[in-house]
Amino acid sequence: MNDSSPENFEGYGRRCLTVFAVVMCVTLAMVGVFYANLSSRPLAIGLTLAAAVVNAGLVASYLMHIISERRLIHIVLLFTGIFAAGLLVLSIGAHWSVPAGTIH
Amino acid sequence: MQAITHAEPHSIAHAETHHHGHTDAGFWRTYIFSTDHKVVGIQYGLTALCFLLFGFSLMLMMRWQIAHPGTPIPLVGPLLQSILGDVAAKGIMSPDLYNSFGAMHGTIMVFLAIVPLAVGAFGNYLVPLQIGACDMTFPRLNMASYQFYFFGGIIMLASFVIPGGAAQAGWTSYPPLAQVIPTNGQTFWLIGMVFLITSSLLGSVNILATIIQLRAPGLTWMRLPFFVWAQFVASFLLLLAFPPLEAAGVMQLMDKLTGSSLFLPTGLAVGGHLANISGGGSPLLWQHLFWFLAHPEVYVLILPAMGVISEIIANNTRKPLWGYKSLVYAALTLGFISFIVWAHHMYLTGMGIRIATFFQTTTMLISIPSVIILTCLLLSLWGGSIRFNTPMLFATAFLPMFGIGGLTGLPLGFSASDLHLHDTYYVIGHFHYVVAPGTIFALFAGIYFYFPKLTGRMMNEFWGKVHFTCSFIFMNVVFMPMFIQGLAGMLRRMSDGGYNYSQLNPASEGVQGTLSPFIIGLNNYILLGAVCLGLSQIPFIINLFWSIKHGQKVTSDNPWGATTLDWQTPTPPPHGNFITPPTVYRGPYEYSVPGHATDFYPQSER
Amino acid sequence: MDIPYTIEARPDTGTYNAKIGMWLFLASEVMLFGGLFSSYILLRVGAPPGTWPHGWLNVPLGTINTCLLSLSAITTLMAWVACKTRNLARFKLFHGLTLLLAIVFLGIKSYEYRDKFHHYEVQLADGRVADGHMIENDPKADHIVLHGSYFKNHAELMERHPDEKEAELTIPRADIKHMENYGPWHNTFLAIYFTLTGLHALHIIGGILVIGYLWGPGSKMWYTNPEQFTNRIEVSGLFWHFVDLVWIFLFPVLYLM
Numbered sequence: 001m002n003d004s005s006p007e008n009f010e011g012y013g014r015r016c017l018t019v020f021a022v023v024m025c026v027t028l029a030m031v032g033v034f035y036a037n038l039s040s041r042p043l044a045i046g047l048t049l050a051a052a053v054v055n056a057g058l059v060a061s062y063l064m065h066i067i068s069e070r071r072l073i074h075i076v077l078l079f080t081g082i083f084a085a086g087l088l089v090l091s092i093g094a095h096w097s098v099p100a101g102t103i104h
Numbered sequence: 105m106q107a108i109t110h111a112e113p114h115s116i117a118h119a120e121t122h123h124h125g126h127t128d129a130g131f132w133r134t135y136i137f138s139t140d141h142k143v144v145g146i147q148y149g150l151t152a153l154c155f156l157l158f159g160f161s162l163m164l165m166m167r168w169q170i171a172h173p174g175t176p177i178p179l180v181g182p183l184l185q186s187i188l189g190d191v192a193a194k195g196i197m198s199p200d201l202y203n204s205f206g207a208m209h210g211t212i213m214v215f216l217a218i219v220p221l222a223v224g225a226f227g228n229y230l231v232p233l234q235i236g237a238c239d240m241t242f243p244r245l246n247m248a249s250y251q252f253y254f255f256g257g258i259i260m261l262a263s264f265v266i267p268g269g270a271a272q273a274g275w276t277s278y279p280p281l282a283q284v285i286p287t288n289g290q291t292f293w294l295i296g297m298v299f300l301i302t303s304s305l306l307g308s309v310n311i312l313a314t315i316i317q318l319r320a321p322g323l324t325w326m327r328l329p330f331f332v333w334a335q336f337v338a339s340f341l342l343l344l345a346f347p348p349l350e351a352a353g354v355m356q357l358m359d360k361l362t363g364s365s366l367f368l369p370t371g372l373a374v375g376g377h378l379a380n381i382s383g384g385g386s387p388l389l390w391q392h393l394f395w396f397l398a399h400p401e402v403y404v405l406i407l408p409a410m411g412v413i414s415e416i417i418a419n420n421t422r423k424p425l426w427g428y429k430s431l432v433y434a435a436l437t438l439g440f441i442s443f444i445v446w447a448h449h450m451y452l453t454g455m456g457i458r459i460a461t462f463f464q465t466t467t468m469l470i471s472i473p474s475v476i477i478l479t480c481l482l483l484s485l486w487g488g489s490i491r492f493n494t495p496m497l498f499a500t501a502f503l504p505m506f507g508i509g510g511l512t513g514l515p516l517g518f519s520a521s522d523l524h525l526h527d528t529y530y531v532i533g534h535f536h537y538v539v540a541p542g543t544i545f546a547l548f549a550g551i552y553f554y555f556p557k558l559t560g561r562m563m564n565e566f567w568g569k570v571h572f573t574c575s576f577i578f579m580n581v582v583f584m585p586m587f588i589q590g591l592a593g594m595l596r597r598m599s600d601g602g603y604n605y606s607q608l609n610p611a612s613e614g615v616q617g618t619l620s621p622f623i624i625g626l627n628n629y630i631l632l633g634a635v636c637l638g639l640s641q642i643p644f645i646i647n648l649f650w651s652i653k654h655g656q657k658v659t660s661d662n663p664w665g666a667t668t669l670d671w672q673t674p675t676p677p678p679h680g681n682f683i684t685p686p687t688v689y690r691g692p693y694e695y696s697v698p699g700h701a702t703d704f705y706p707q708s709e710r
Numbered sequence: 711m712d713i714p715y716t717i718e719a720r721p722d723t724g725t726y727n728a729k730i731g732m733w734l735f736l737a738s739e740v741m742l743f744g745g746l747f748s749s750y751i752l753l754r755v756g757a758p759p760g761t762w763p764h765g766w767l768n769v770p771l772g773t774i775n776t777c778l779l780s781l782s783a784i785t786t787l788m789a790w791v792a793c794k795t796r797n798l799a800r801f802k803l804f805h806g807l808t809l810l811l812a813i814v815f816l817g818i819k820s821y822e823y824r825d826k827f828h829h830y831e832v833q834l835a836d837g838r839v840a841d842g843h844m845i846e847n848d849p850k851a852d853h854i855v856l857h858g859s860y861f862k863n864h865a866e867l868m869e870r871h872p873d874e875k876e877a878e879l880t881i882p883r884a885d886i887k888h889m890e891n892y893g894p895w896h897n898t899f900l901a902i903y904f905t906l907t908g909l910h911a912l913h914i915i916g917g918i919l920v921i922g923y924l925w926g927p928g929s930k931m932w933y934t935n936p937e938q939f940t941n942r943i944e945v946s947g948l949f950w951h952f953v954d955l956v957w958i959f960l961f962p963v964l965y966l967m
Contacts, residue, residue: 009791020784024777027961031773034966035872048962055958063783064951070724072316073733080737083344083443084744090459091392091748092755094447097456239713241727309734317715317727343738348745355749355905364894364901366753384761384898389752393745 019062026051139243140679144250145229146558151250152221155257156544157641159212162205164634169197170601171631191269202599203272204289208260210275211293214401215300216257218539221547222408223304223342224253227311227335230554233670233677234329236320236686236708241313242306249306256299263292274597276398279367279390283359284374294357301350308339315339320669320708322688326432327707329668329692330425333432334411337439338404345400345443352393359385388453395446403442405539406506407435409546410477413499416553417481419666420496421488422703424693427480434473434480441470451519452526460519467517474510478503494568498549501576502542509537512587527597530590533583541579548575551648556663560675561655567643574640581633585626592623601627665704668692672708717938732945736952743956746909750902750963763899764967765870766892768822772965775818776957782811783954786921786947793940798932801943805925808950812918819911826900830856831867832881832889839864840879844891853882854889903964910960913953920946 030051038044061067066077129138138144165184168177174196177184181195191201232240240246263270268287271277282290315336319328328336355366363381367390370383418425425431447455447463482503490496512534515521525531548571555563594602603609606619662671669688673681686708694705719726725733754762785807792800825843832840832854842858856879861867890896894904924942931939 009795013788013791016784016787020780023780023958027773027776027780030962030966031769034769037871045967048966052959052962056955059780059783059951059955059958063787064948064955072723072725072730076733076737077740079340079440080344080740084740086444087348087392087396087741087744088748088751090444090447090462091389091396092752093462094388094392094450094455094459095752095756097458098454099457237713241713242731243713245731305735305738309731309738312734313727313731316723316730317720317725318713343734344741347738347742348748351742351745351749354909355746358894358901358905362894362901362904364904365898366749366901366905382895382897382901384753384757385901386752386756389749392752393749396745 015062019058023055023058026055137247139239139247141228141232141240141243141246142558142677142681144246145225145227147250148220148228148253149225151254151257152217152225155212156217156221159209159217160638160641162209162212164638165197166202166205166209167627167631167634169202169599171627173600173603187265188269197599199599200272201269203274203597204264204270206597207271207274207277207293208264211260211271213539214275214405215297216253216260218405218543218547219304219342219401220253222405222543223311223335223338224250224307226331226408226412226547226550226554227307227339229558230670231311231314231332231335232318233557233673233681234332234668235315235318235323236669236682236688237314237318238680238682238685240310241317242310245306246310249303249310252299252303252306256296256303259292259296259299263289263296266292276394277356277390278394279356279359279385279387280369280372280374283356283367284372284379291357291360294353294360297353298350298357301346301353304342304346308342311335311339312343320686320688323669323707326429327688327691329411330414330428330431330435331408331411333435334407334414337435338407341400341404341407341439341442345397345404348393349397352390356390388450391450391453392447395449396443399446399449400439400442402535402538403438405543407438409502409506409543410435410481412546412550412553413502414481414484415666415668416495416499416549417484418693418695419553419664420491420493420499421485422491422665422695423484423488424691424695425480426483426486427476428691428693430476431480434476438470438473438477441466441473445470448517448519448522451522464517464519468514471510471514471517478507478510493552494563494565494572495549495553497569497572498545498552501572502545502549505537505541505545505579509534509539509542512537524593525590527595528590529586529594529596532596533586533590536583536586540583541576545575545579548572548644553664555648555651555655556658556675557670557673558676559652559655561651561657562663563651563655564647567647571640571644571647574643575637578633578637578640582630582637585630589619589623589626592619593617594619594623662706665702667694667704667706669707672706717935717941726941728941728945729948732948736948739952743909743959746902746906747959747963750906753898753902757898760865760868761897763868763870763897765872766899767903767965768825769872769965771818771822772961775815776961778811778815778818779954779957782808782815783951785811786943786950790940790943790947793932793936793943796936798929801932802925802929805921805943809918809921809925812914812921816911816914816918819907819914823904826892829892830889831864831892831896832856833864833887834881834885835887836885838862839867840881841867842876842879845878852884853880854886855880906960906964910953910956913956917946917950917953921950 030048033044033047033051036044038047066073135143138147165177165180176195177197181192184192184197185195188201191198197205228240228246232238260270266288269289271282271289271293272285272287273282273290277290277293315328315332358364359366359368365381365383365385367387368379368381368383368385369387372379372381372383414425414431445463445466447459448467451460485500492500512530516525516531516534552563552568555561589602595605598604602619602624606612606621606624608621608624609618612618658675661673661675664671669686672686674683688707689710690705690707692707694707696703697705713727714720715727717726723730785804789801789804789808792798792804828843830842830844834840839861840856840858841861842856844854845857846853846855857876858879859874859876860879892900894901924939924946928942929939931942
């Protein structure tokens with residue numbers, strides 16, 4: 001993206017609009033799942049979260065240009081992701097296999 | 105070379121504002137609202153030293169109350185009463201006041217004294233110098249970082265004099281207790297913390313970006329001084345570990361201000377009555393979020409100290425550090441693992457046993473890189489012709505003191521032994537050995553070592569040695585008995601120093617397992633040690649200020665004969681630091697290189 | 711000496727200073743919202759069965775807000791492209807649009823907040839619960855008027871469907887045991903809802919301030935240093951995309967699940 005002649009950005013603009021269109025479709029699908037009122041709540045939650053992850057992935061990789069960044073930024077984000085996931089998994093995991101009779 | 109060629113395309117406008125801002129800046133721009141990393145560093149340093157003294161004096165008053173419960177505090181008692189009112193009636197410290205002094209001692213020491221001194225002061229002042237940069241990457245954010253820190257500190261101090269006094273629920277602020285104590289001290293604490301977290305965020309982004317972007321040409325990652333590596337890892341810890349506490353702080357603020365129940369469980373009773381809350385919250389959630397910060401914070405306290413120590417040891421043994429690469433990889437591993445050990449502070453919360461096992465394992469694992477670092481520093485002494493000047497005395501004392509602090513942590517890492525030791529004086533002894541004779545000694549060493557670079561004068565060597573000897577003795581007098589008290593089962597956070605649970609209390613007649621008079625008697629020795637420790641800081645304080653004007657002048661820019669770039673600057677370094685942009689040709693610790701004219705081979709010398 | 715790499719990228723890291731600074735800041739923001747999302751999950755998993763609400767928020771409004779924010783992400787990028795191709799008028803247009811979308815987003819959000827504060831759960835003496843929006847709540851009158859419906863008990867409120875029939879209910883004050891509006895104090899779901907969206911709204915406000923500055927007074931830099939100005943647009947854009955990214959998770963987590 002260092003060359004600033006207008007032609008180079010035509011393809012780029014089209015790519016952004018494609019990402020936007022996909023994000024919109026996935027969002028509508030997500031809302032569709034809500035209104036469909038599936039009998040299995042876990043399935044609905046799984047589908048919704050999967051859709052959210054797809055949307056987030058698209059925005060992060062294309063609109064935030066992670067896909068074309070250098071290794072440095074990838075490493076920073078990788079470790080951030082690991083620690084955030086660690087916080088999530090371990091703090092929730094601490095409620096797992098609690099010895100019987102030790103209610104907190 | 106790159107810096108020179110890249111410097112050209114800078115716009116004129118930018119260059120102008122940059123130069124113009126500082127050539128003829130007045131007093132305010134030069135000393136108060138300065139964007140120069142060195143001024144910001146010194147501001148951080150002086151403020152943090154004041155907080156260090158303040159936090160220490162809180163503790164002195166508490167030690168009096170512990171050793172002589174219910175008797176007026178000598179000298180300061182009346183003063184306390186006139187400032188704080190009824191909580192210090194007749195100069196006697198009430199249990200409420202004891203609680204808030206305890207909470208604020210922890211908060212001030214960790215968040216307002218040690219971390220700002222280690223990262224804010226040393227990091228700000230030295231990192232750009234050691235990597236050959238003219239300033240931090242974002243000088244204005246740097247200034248803002250200090251200002252946020254300053255206001256955070258003011259808010260914390262202000263909370264002492266509001267009605268009801270400062271926060272009383274320990275520096276950990278566990279809910280529900282923290283939220284149901286009917287004062288606004290906790291709200292002040294939370295708002296103050298938000299300021300401090302913002303400050304640390306700005307500071308850590310700045311240090312990281314500076315190390316990543318502004319290294320001098322030729323200064324590759326493996327040529328960085330270990331101090332820079334330590335700051336790098338510590339800043340990453342601050343960057344990524346503090347936000348969850350900020351989230352928790354915001355949530356506790358919601359609870360305090362809007363009456364929500366994020367941390368309050370269903371069925372909570374306050375003062376014997378069911379609290380009027382919606383319930384459904386989780387007190388444990390706070391502990392997870394708090395310790396997710398507070399454990400990495402321990403390594404933020406210790407890593408910069410290790411960095412300072414390694415500079416001083418390499419310099420005063422006149423030989424390269426033993427195992428530079430091991431040190432670097434150990435610091436990185438330490439940083440990584442420190443994010444997944446936090447729940448070893450929570451074994452007694454009724455955590456699941458599988459996860460407890462996981463945290464025990466990672467806690468034992470993290471001792472490996474710590475031991476590697478300590479071993480490397482110890483082996484660096486081997487065969488060196490050691491110069492025992494004041495900085496080196498502090499640095500060598502750091503090694504066994506930190507060793508004691510680290511090794512006494514192992515029994516706390518196992519959930520079985522932690523059941524007995526949790527919340528006793530053993531824990532206090534353990535982490536104070538890490539931080540007080542550990543980190544603070546390292547920071548003292550750093551102050552004596554870098555003083556000539558800051559001022560162009562040496563600190564007095566004789567009084568430095570007096571300061572060292574007394575501090576060394578009395579630190580141990582203060583903290584060693586705490587291990588004995590803790591093993592005997594004496595709990596922390598008791599305003600009567602354990603009297604209630606001792607054989608001295610007539611009501612305990614026939615009760616099993618009460619504390620013996622010997623254990624309680626140790627409180628007197630600790631008080632004596634603490635007072636003497638306070639007195640031994642007087643030579644330091646006088647020395648520090650006296651030497652600015654009257655210390656012996658240094659004859660060269662590099663009085664210790666050091667190799668790193670910070671000593672290749674004029675003394676004191678001017679705005680912009682280097683006269684010509686330095687280029688680096690070799691590693692950071694090339695001492696006693698065979699065939700070289702001097703026993704040190706500076707990084708920037710071709 | 712000047713601080714290098716303020717405009718051009720450092721060859722070995724591939725970024726200029728501000729960009730690495732912004733990414734580091736965003737890493738810390740990831741941890742901030744990571745902590746909050748972890749809290750949400752922990753609170754939800756820890757809630758006894760049948761006490762976590764479903765369908766309490768206005769899904770159509772949430773969907774509209776999602777669209778607005780995603781669209782503003784695109785206009786930010788278009789503004790950046792306009793800077794790259796040195797077209798100031800286009801930049802002003804697209805960044806103006808971003809600002810407008812952000813303000814509309816906040817407007818809708820504050821309407822939703824207001825809606826929650828007018829929404830009351832009224833526990834009646836006979837054990838039933840009336841739930842709906844307050845229409846009349848005159849302290850002197852002996853009754854209140856609610857637009858909503860009756861439920862058998864509090865537990866029935868947890869599962870709401872968009873097609874519920876609502877009517878105007880007049881309730882004598884004598885029948886009311888307890889009533890409370892849907893603020894953060896009402897239950898844990900609303901507490902975490904207000905915390906998460908409130909913090910997100912603060913980020914939106916911060917974004918509006920920065921974007922507004924760059925659109926208005928800050929755009930003077932265009933004439934002196936267009937390259938650095940373009941970098942500023944890119945970096946502030948990164949922040950704005952992150953705010954969008956957070957909402958992409960907030961919407962399904964709070965509104966749909």
